[in-house]
Amino acid sequence: MVTRTALGFFAIAAVACGPRPVADGPANRGGAGGEITLYRDRAVVRQRVEIDVPVAAYARVRVRVPAGIAIDDLYVLERDRFTIAELRMAGDPRPELPDELSAPEPTPEDADEPTPEDADELAVPDELEAVPEPPAEPREVELVIGAPRAGRFAIHLGYSTDRLRWGAAYTMTTTATRDHAVLGGAIAVRNTTGIALPAMELRVVDAELAAWTEDAALVDPSDPAATPNATPRALGRVVLGDGETRIELLPDAVPREMRSVLVYDPIGTALDRPGSAPVRERSFGAGPASSRVTESFEIVRDRRATAGLPAGPVRLLERRGDGTLAVLGEARLFDASTRVARVDTIPVGTAEGVTGRRERREYTDDERGRRVVEEFVLTIESTRPRPVEVVLREHLYRGHQWALAYPLDGRAVKEGPQQLSMRTIVPSGGRTKTLYVVVYTW
Numbered sequence: 001m002v003t004r005t006a007l008g009f010f011a012i013a014a015v016a017c018g019p020r021p022v023a024d025g026p027a028n029r030g031g032a033g034g035e036i037t038l039y040r041d042r043a044v045v046r047q048r049v050e051i052d053v054p055v056a057a058y059a060r061v062r063v064r065v066p067a068g069i070a071i072d073d074l075y076v077l078e079r080d081r082f083t084i085a086e087l088r089m090a091g092d093p094r095p096e097l098p099d100e101l102s103a104p105e106p107t108p109e110d111a112d113e114p115t116p117e118d119a120d121e122l123a124v125p126d127e128l129e130a131v132p133e134p135p136a137e138p139r140e141v142e143l144v145i146g147a148p149r150a151g152r153f154a155i156h157l158g159y160s161t162d163r164l165r166w167g168a169a170y171t172m173t174t175t176a177t178r179d180h181a182v183l184g185g186a187i188a189v190r191n192t193t194g195i196a197l198p199a200m201e202l203r204v205v206d207a208e209l210a211a212w213t214e215d216a217a218l219v220d221p222s223d224p225a226a227t228p229n230a231t232p233r234a235l236g237r238v239v240l241g242d243g244e245t246r247i248e249l250l251p252d253a254v255p256r257e258m259r260s261v262l263v264y265d266p267i268g269t270a271l272d273r274p275g276s277a278p279v280r281e282r283s284f285g286a287g288p289a290s291s292r293v294t295e296s297f298e299i300v301r302d303r304r305a306t307a308g309l310p311a312g313p314v315r316l317l318e319r320r321g322d323g324t325l326a327v328l329g330e331a332r333l334f335d336a337s338t339r340v341a342r343v344d345t346i347p348v349g350t351a352e353g354v355t356g357r358r359e360r361r362e363y364t365d366d367e368r369g370r371r372v373v374e375e376f377v378l379t380i381e382s383t384r385p386r387p388v389e390v391v392l393r394e395h396l397y398r399g400h401q402w403a404l405a406y407p408l409d410g411r412a413v414k415e416g417p418q419q420l421s422m423r424t425i426v427p428s429g430g431r432t433k434t435l436y437v438v439v440y441t442w
Helices: 209-218
Strands: 011-013 034-038 043-053 058-065 083-089 139-146 151-161 164-174 180-191 197-204 233-240 243-248 256-264 292-300 312-319 325-333 343-366 371-382 388-395 402-404 413-416 419-426 431-441
Touching (some): 058 083, 180 312, 233 243, 256 343, 292 388, 312 343, 343 388, 371 388, 388 431, 419 431
Parallel strands (some): 256 388
Antiparallel strands (some): 043 151, 058 139, 083 139, 180 243, 256 292, 371 431, 388 419
């Protein structure tokens, strides 16, 4: 992985003859290829640049880079294969060069990258979260590089930029039977670097760069209780021109099982606090909770097909007999809070005749034992004439290091780093109570 991150640009090369490189104008050499990894806050690029070297052992290469890139941000990956004699922004004073530049040992040339096909235009949801930015004025970097012999070579440059923004959105489409749904979605990438980015292998990681790197070092893959880090999602080879490019995320989606279910989620994710040390304030999260139970649809998640998909809003649509679409409900998919969930739920309204209540029964702050213990009771009451199944969704909001004191007969399912779900069957005209005890440690 590139440690000094990078973003896009057209690679442009000019060659030098004689004992010193000459400041020839750049000759565009598009389609050289490379890689871009999109994070929530930055984009990291590994850009292939082709170099033509004649008789001289070194050449002057010019590369256009986005606005906002400083010379200290630029990183040349093959420093062990080439001699980097000069690296500066065009227009800055040029340092004195030695009369002769040593060249590295010969190495095989890189194979040419295949020419990308034109990107297809995609019909995707309108509400993609692309953030507009003012146009950028790209800069030009000059690189004097020593090569082992005459010929064509390729190097890779890296740096980062915040001028590639992206957002994802989804639709789930069902029919009047409402027993299956097909997931579709797209990601919109807005390029405001001022330069086009051809033939780039693109992938997305739904996390901020620094946090994802730190989490990758902290997560123990052998721990079955650990929540996995965000998974990179490959998007294929993409041409990113100026402005917005939309890329389909699920071109081969198949129907997934769907059924009606009730959901009681009294707290939501608003209180979630990350970190290994729990929030120890007694009143935190113990205030009034919602009594609303929602009518929802539960859709089985295909873990292999959806691995690494970025979070975004979703609309559940019903296709009617005349071909028109009606919106049944809206929610979000693939947030970090539901990263390991087996199902996705989309609310479509309030459940008539069913209410919930959340009550904290115990709070113990054991500083000597380095633990906080909370006990909660969730009560569901129903006036409906038939039994109903209710999903109870709770958020362990005080911190990441938690465990249930009792297994709840296997009814508790972890859905994310601070979220679990339990299920209960409420008899007709009756009520159920579900008790659980959570222990936070530090």
